[in-house]
Amino acid sequence: xxxxxxxxxxDTHIVKTIxxxxxxxxxxxxxxxxxxxxxxFTGLNKRGIKVLRPQQVVATADHNVPTLNQxxxxxxxxxxxxxxxxxxxxxxxxxxxxxxxxxxxGIVHVIGPELGLTQPGMTIVCGDSHTSTHGAxxxxxxxxxxxxxxxxxxxxxxxxxxxxxxxxxxDGELNKGVVSKDIVLYILSKIxxxxxxxxxxxxxxxxxxxxxxxxxxxxxxMSIEMGGRCGLIAPDETTFEYxxxxxxxxxxxxxxxxxxxxxxLYSDADANFDKEIHIKAEDxxxxxxxxxxPGMGIAVSETIPTTVTINENDRSGLAKSLTYMGLxxxxxxxxxxxxxxxxxxxxxxxxxxxxxVASFVKGKKKAADVEVWIVxxxxxxxxxxxxxxxxxxxxxxxxxxxxxxxxxxxxMNEDKIPAGKYCISTSNRNFEGRQGAGxxxxxxxPLTAAAAAITGFVTDVRELLN
Amino acid sequence: MKALTTIKSRFVPINxxxxxxxxxxxxxxxxxxxxxxxxxxxxxxWRYYNDDESKTRADFPLNMxxxxxxxxxxxxxxxxxxxxxxxxxxILDYGFRVVVSSFFADIxxxxxxxxxxxxxxxxxxxxxxxxxxxNNTELTVxxxxxxxxxxxxxxxxGFYISSYKKTCLLxxxxxxxxxxxxxxxxxxxxxxRA
Numbered sequence: 157x158x159x160x161x162x163x164x165x166x167d168t169h170i171v172k173t174i175x176x177x178x179x180x181x182x183x184x185x186x187x188x189x190x191x192x193x194x195x196x197f198t199g200l201n202k203r204g205i206k207v208l209r210p211q212q213v214v215a216t217a218d219h220n221v222p223t224l225n226q227x228x229x230x231x232x233x234x235x236x237x238x239x240x241x242x243x244x245x246x247x248x249x250x251x252x253x254x255x256x257x258x259x260x261x262g263i264v265h266v267i268g269p270e271l272g273l274t275q276p277g278m279t280i281v282c283g284d285s286h287t288s289t290h291g292a293x294x295x296x297x298x299x300x301x302x303x304x305x306x307x308x309x310x311x312x313x314x315x316x317x318x319x320x321x322x323x324x325x326x327d328g329e330l331n332k333g334v335v336s337k338d339i340v341l342y343i344l345s346k347i348x349x350x351x352x353x354x355x356x357x358x359x360x361x362x363x364x365x366x367x368x369x370x371x372x373x374x375x376x377x378m379s380i381e382m383g384g385r386c387g388l389i390a391p392d393e394t395t396f397e398y399x400x401x402x403x404x405x406x407x408x409x410x411x412x413x414x415x416x417x418x419x420x421l422y423s424d425a426d427a428n429f430d431k432e433i434h435i436k437a438e439d440x441x442x443x444x445x446x447x448x449x450p451g452m453g454i455a456v457s458e459t460i461p462t463t464v465t466i467n468e469n470d471r472s473g474l475a476k477s478l479t480y481m482g483l484x485x486x487x488x489x490x491x492x493x494x495x496x497x498x499x500x501x502x503x504x505x506x507x508x509x510x511x512x513v514a515s516f517v518k519g520k521k522k523a524a525d526v527e528v529w530i531v532x533x534x535x536x537x538x539x540x541x542x543x544x545x546x547x548x549x550x551x552x553x554x555x556x557x558x559x560x561x562x563x564x565x566x567x568m569n570e571d572k573i574p575a576g577k578y579c580i581s582t583s584n585r586n587f588e589g590r591q592g593a594g595x596x597x598x599x600x601x602p603l604t605a606a607a608a609a610i611t612g613f614v615t616d617v618r619e620l621l622n
Numbered sequence: 623m624k625a626l627t628t629i630k631s632r633f634v635p636i637n638x639x640x641x642x643x644x645x646x647x648x649x650x651x652x653x654x655x656x657x658x659x660x661x662x663x664x665x666x667x668w669r670y671y672n673d674d675e676s677k678t679r680a681d682f683p684l685n686m687x688x689x690x691x692x693x694x695x696x697x698x699x700x701x702x703x704x705x706x707x708x709x710x711x712x713i714l715d716y717g718f719r720v721v722v723s724s725f726f727a728d729i730x731x732x733x734x735x736x737x738x739x740x741x742x743x744x745x746x747x748x749x750x751x752x753x754x755x756x757n758n759t760e761l762t763v764x765x766x767x768x769x770x771x772x773x774x775x776x777x778x779x780g781f782y783i784s785s786y787k788k789t790c791l792l793x794x795x796x797x798x799x800x801x802x803x804x805x806x807x808x809x810x811x812x813x814x815r816a
Contacts, residue, residue, distance in 0.1 A: 180804065182811055300729070313801055350702065350725060590649075
């Protein structure tokens with residue numbers, strides 16, 4: 157029987173299925189961080205049990221860490237305690253930790269792939285919704301709650317019901333100035349923030365195939381913003397090339413053996429999807445969000461929807477959203493003043509993102525009244541940026557290159573956007589208060605964010621490209 | 623986990639769609655290392671102006687004295703966004719045992735069930751009917767029969783829950799107990815794959 161990519165992986169990870177209930181899904185790789193793990197360790201301790209397979213767990217500290225002066229103790233007491241709890245828990249249970257000061261530290265969804273820990277055909281979980289990122293390698297990867305973190309600790313398994321399957325095909329050539337972030341914001345604007353709830357989403361088509369691994373990760377990262385259980389892309393030569401030689405990638409004969417199985421990971425020609433969507437790459441322009449969920453996006457060149465023109469899903473929330481954002485129905489988004497530019501997060505903080513921004517801003521200076529934060533996704537990304545001299549380009553442009561962490565994506569650590577201020581951000585969520593209480597987030601690609609950094613307002617990046 | 627069988631209660635309506643977990647519990651309150659005490663920060667930034675507990679927003683249902691009960695009723699796509707289980711903990715700690723909506727985000731639904739909070743997905747029409755009721759109306763949730771009823775009008779609707787999850791919730795069992803009990807199956811699976 158023909159199978160989808162998702163089914164090929166799912167079927168080989170089922171330990172057993174409960175009658176009229178979920179399946180017991182075996183988990184290959186479990187990433188953890190300081191925020192969603194402490195209560196799970198406490199739960200284990202209460203039961204008097206240890207982590208079953210500590211060698212399949214990898215930890216880092218990212219959500220709560222400062223992005224300046226990381227060599228100093230964390231100032232904020234609760235954040236410090238949470239990071240210390242992670243250190244202690246990992247030591248107690250024999251889990252590898254890439255904490256602050258370690259050359260592999262970084263955002264959990266950046267370090268997994270760059271270390272070669274993330275591989276095709278795996279089941280991967282983490283107590284973080286953006287675990288969907290790892291699906292770019294042809295893995296089933298999804299975010300879980302803390303009770304589920306405890307389940308995986310205790311049994312290396314999870315109880316899961318099989319989701320429905322959706323395929324989103326993006327075919328054709330991308331326009332100038334359009335990058336993978338624009339693709340995913342465009343899809344979101346079409347299918348809304350709940351358009352994929354209950355589905356595992358496979359991204360396919362020639363435009364997806366043409367993307368680098370890092371660009372593919374941006375797309376899978378935001379599949380959760382459509383509500384998708386996970387997002388995945390069939391592995392191909394681009395995938396294999398990316399993984400080969402990485403720290404934890406298979407070596408020698410083991411590589412050949414794995415590669416042979418990875419090459420079988422694709423949806424069979426006549427495999428069945430519950431839903432299929434087709435998108436023309438040519439229809440996608442540089443995108444930006446105007447509202448308070450990631451589905452509320454438009455092309456930079458378009459006007460903000462009105463209650464008449466908006467999709468039904470967001471109609472009832474439009475007025476509330478625009479009041480929060482301080483924006484008007486029917487107005488241009490282009491020309492909107494911005495106060496902060498944040499380039500970072502598990503969506504867009506990889507070396508290619510930084511290179512893209514650097515090559516665009518080289519020789520340019522930021523607008524005087526804009527604060528620009530560049531937050532690399534990991535210590536390795538930071539080191540590479542410095543090695544390539546990208547740090548100098550940012551310095552000359554007046555951009556601040558900070559240290560790795562989740563930073564201003566989520567208003568949890570020290571990096572927050574003040575109330576009422578506009579931040580054009582390469583992160584993934586524009587929810588009310590996401591970047592700090594009262595902060596107003598405009599989600600966009602690294603290129604569109606960089607353009608705003610130079611002009612001081614929302615800009616169609618194509619007008620600045622040669 | 624606390625068992626749940628039937629609940630007869632008034633409800634608190636929050637007629638807003640796409641309520642994300644950052645609204646349910648903002649990220650700055652996720653620094654705890656225990657599961658306790660999140661209820662006081664439930665919907666924090668919708669309850670207070672400028673994060674100031676003396677400045678309550680009079681128009682937010684949790685601040686309106688006429689609304690009370692163990693059932694939260696909210697617009698569609700409830701619980702989208704972050705996987706933070708703190709959202710379920712804050713709802714439970716505040717005193718809710720049931721959340722009713724016409725659509726739930728996946729991760730929230732699992733997190734709720736894992737904490738003895740029952741997410742009930744109803745039809746758009748039934749949700750509309752609940753929102754039309756006055757604040758004295760009680761709802762009855764019968765988990766055994768899988769029904770939710772608006773007591774004043776007698777309108778009733780069935781809801782889905784897998785029989786496994788239903789048994790867990792009726793008895794207060796959790797998934798971890800089950801998974802530990804099948805450890806031999808898991809080890810056998812690992813051996814076969816190796």
